[in-house]
Amino acid sequence: MQKLDGVEDLRVRRTRKLLQQALIEGTVDKGFAALTVRDITSRAMVNRSTFYRHYHDKYDLLEQHINAIYEVLEEEGGIIGEGRHEGLIELFKHIQQFPDFYGVVLGAQADAFLSPSFRQQTRQRFLAYFQQTFSEATSDPETPPLDLKFTTVASAGCGALAWWLEQERPSTPEQFAHWMQQIISDILVSTRLRQDSEP
Amino acid sequence: MQKLDGVEDLRVRRTRKLLQQALIEGTVDKGFAALTVRDITSRAMVNRSTFYRHYHDKYDLLEQHINAIYEVLEEEGGIIGEGRHEGLIELFKHIQQFPDFYGVVLGAQADAFLSPSFRQQTRQRFLAYFQQTFSEATSDPETPPLDLKFTTVASAGCGALAWWLEQERPSTPEQFAHWMQQIISDILVSTRLRQDSEP
Amino acid sequence: MQKLDGVEDLRVRRTRKLLQQALIEGTVDKGFAALTVRDITSRAMVNRSTFYRHYHDKYDLLEQHINAIYEVLEEEGGIIGEGRHEGLIELFKHIQQFPDFYGVVLGAQADAFLSPSFRQQTRQRFLAYFQQTFSEATSDPETPPLDLKFTTVASAGCGALAWWLEQERPSTPEQFAHWMQQIISDILVSTRLRQDSEP
Amino acid sequence: MQKLDGVEDLRVRRTRKLLQQALIEGTVDKGFAALTVRDITSRAMVNRSTFYRHYHDKYDLLEQHINAIYEVLEEEGGIIGEGRHEGLIELFKHIQQFPDFYGVVLGAQADAFLSPSFRQQTRQRFLAYFQQTFSEATSDPETPPLDLKFTTVASAGCGALAWWLEQERPSTPEQFAHWMQQIISDILVSTRLRQDSEP
DNA sequence: ACGTAAGCGAGACGGTACGTCGCGTCTTACC
């Protein structure tokens, strides 16, 4: 069917949306690993064979959903970097828009393959955010390697985010960004401060 | 066959050992999630029905193996707490004894259900380690809640450990403990220092 | 668009012809049972949904094709009956015009539902051909029942036809008709001859 | 499981028997082509996956069942050949033992692939039965080729058998054998007799 | 010759069966 407009078939959009919703709801309910394609399709009230017409398996569905969310993120400009505190806040605001989704990809329900990849992503983002803070590569055995620092920060960030999303009544993005800022910059900065001051 | 002594049937011990080994090897190879009971038993050269005589499923096997390792840990006294730097080092030494095991329970191969629970454990341990450092519960919105701090530290700790185990040629437990000490205490301590000094 | 003349839309005729061709070719290739609507339409280079606009399923297509061939047969007057040897020859000449088609409906590739129905047809034809030869209904247990004879003759006829069509270099219709005549009339006639002569 | 006795697991025999029964019943009901594995297993009250543990598909099941029946046939010595009229009678007696089975493999319900193969078998048997009757290979164009004769006889035989099995109240094997004998030998013999006598 | 209704291509969709795989339970024989 040669589309004149670039927009997809309405039925297709409906189906994909239903399936993505059902994926998140199902994962919240019983975890991604235990979730079957049947669960998803019956929740979405879509025939199972229709699922396979759009996605290869549940991992594919998740991946495509993640990419869709990422696109929203890009469009909103909620990209952290340039060390702007505002960027961090916007990121958290974005996350608050999709609490279930982020709860799922970060939280206990996530499958193994998932949160590591997400953590990698996060690592990149934080790296971009903090990279101008310093970039030296001291081989001083006293100082932790940069690599370790960033990995640790990424894990810490994800852990903190998961905590935030698990809260019944979460604090505001601004408040949380402030805390994160404090905690994380400590890891990256304060050690060198102490180094600077101690000897 | 009632054992007079507490020691188990030799065949039983052999079987369980083979299965636990196969579990770790298999998880290293293809990840815990993708690992089937068949994989484990064929690798262990044990009949599949024998597996079910000892364990309910692969999660049970893993859990029992984890507990076994924990027992070794307890016996070795490698328990951190009391703020002893030595405890930390001993813990890392212990971990170095079972690099595959810890790589599995911490790393990317771990199933979802696993590393969160382990992180909880770690959270407890770090909490025990640092609890005497301070215990106040300021409701000051400037300061991150204690809960958040500890969660973040636990995540950071696990992330750092995973980094350590992934290294080709890992640094010594002493070295790594030193780095960890620095990074982690920063999260918990420096913020209050800054608070103390800023105003 | 109401057709004024009885002739159909050119596109429709084209489509139906392509599909009927593809049906026969496909059946020759892989047998009727294994042939799917997809096979047929892709071979005919016709969209699958177009198939369903014309036929309910592949059985319908085949049936309509058979009827079309029958119509040709009627028009040619190649109907056996009246005991005319020429009728038999004309029939075989007609069959020779559509060797693939008749190979398919008679041969090993035919689906179950098919060749029995065809055999029934054949039974009728042979019955018409030979009915005037005799029509008594002896309940003499020595003589095979008429019903059995005709059934047997029909099967024999179909088998012989299939044999003829499978030959690399088939003999002429005249030759084959001669043989058939011999074989079949034996079944129907000679037994009574023997009966007549034996006692 | 190393069997001491050559006999198979009792459960296995039960399962296979149930499936073979269900196959025949199901084929009688709705025909072999329309019969699904689900139909068979649900009728046999056996799990579908158990079916696949024993047979590759319904064709395999049928084939194995056919072979089982053949073995019975061999054991009973009901093999025709040597021109013994008694052999023919014994064959029909055997067939009468499994009327559903033979009705299925010969009758209208049989799939395409089936009755031709069976007809081939039958062809062999009849060939064995009649081969000593004559073995000349006249290239006389007046006489039908031997090949054609045998093919025709095989078809005729199968058709007659199918007729016999379809009868409500079938005649005795002896009676039917007598008729068959008459009809079939006519095809093979009488033509030469006529040839011998006519000129 | 040309406007229009039909035929048609493209393909989404709900169904149903397929054959495979893994699970956890069980029975039976061997050691």
Next chain:
DNA sequence: GGTAAGACGCGACGTACCGTCTCGCTTACGT
């Protein structure tokens, strides 16, 4: 009593084909 061998019921998997359905484009027909 522990183990090997393996049958069995269960249920999810991903694939294939079915027949139905919309929706635009294109094309042959009738005026």
